[in-house]
């Protein structure tokens with residue numbers, strides 16, 4: 001609520017409609033990322049932001065997209081399954097006004113994260129538990145295939161990593177940092193630098 005009030009946007013879960021809440025039970029309920037933790041996660045990354053695309057799989061009303069816009073990312077993309085949440089995200093992107101904003105190439109796409117074709121550029125992939133086990137397995141396989149075709153630095157920031165076991169067994173993505181609230185994995189091309197715990 002504080003985030004929405006301060007930034008004149010609508011990213012709270014409190015106003016999600018009942019049909020979308022119900023769909024959330026079968027997919028993954030909408031819950032926006034808490035700002036303090038988001039900035040801790042993003043600031044921990046040892047990257048030149050301007051070289052990286054920020055991708056939020058399961059972007060909901062777009063709060064993580066707006067918070068990422070406060071960093072000079074090359075561009076920012078969110079993929080959201082539920083059309084109503086996607087439309088609110090589009091409106092939020094249009095309305096967002098912040099002196100902190102540094103990236104203006106921000107978009108929300110309505111679609112299934114499992115089918116998302118990763119762009120062949122360095123990326124920060126943000127996951128806040130958007131998918132069940134079989135969906136996340138397919139997303140990891142897509143990332144690995146994309147890295148095989150176009151080797152490049154890719155970081156996966158996994159917030160509340162309930163299904164981390166699926167990433168642990170990846171041969172392409174290795175854990176480089178995190179806390180009990182999130183984990184950071186990186187492709188081999190990222191240089192393997194360990195991120196000191198905050």
Ligand SMILES: C[S@@+](CC[C@H](N)C(=O)[O-])C[C@H]1O[C@@H](n2cnc3c(N)ncnc32)[C@H](O)[C@@H]1O
Pocket residue numbers: 024027028029030031032033056057058059060061062063064079080081082085111112113114128129130131135
């Ligand atoms: C926990 S919320 C995270 C919201 C946002 N990433 C944030 O951090 O503020 C998870 C979101 O994933 C969406 N979702 C669930 N299954 C999905 C899928 N297959 N493809 C895309 N989005 C999905 C849900 O509708 C929900 O908005």
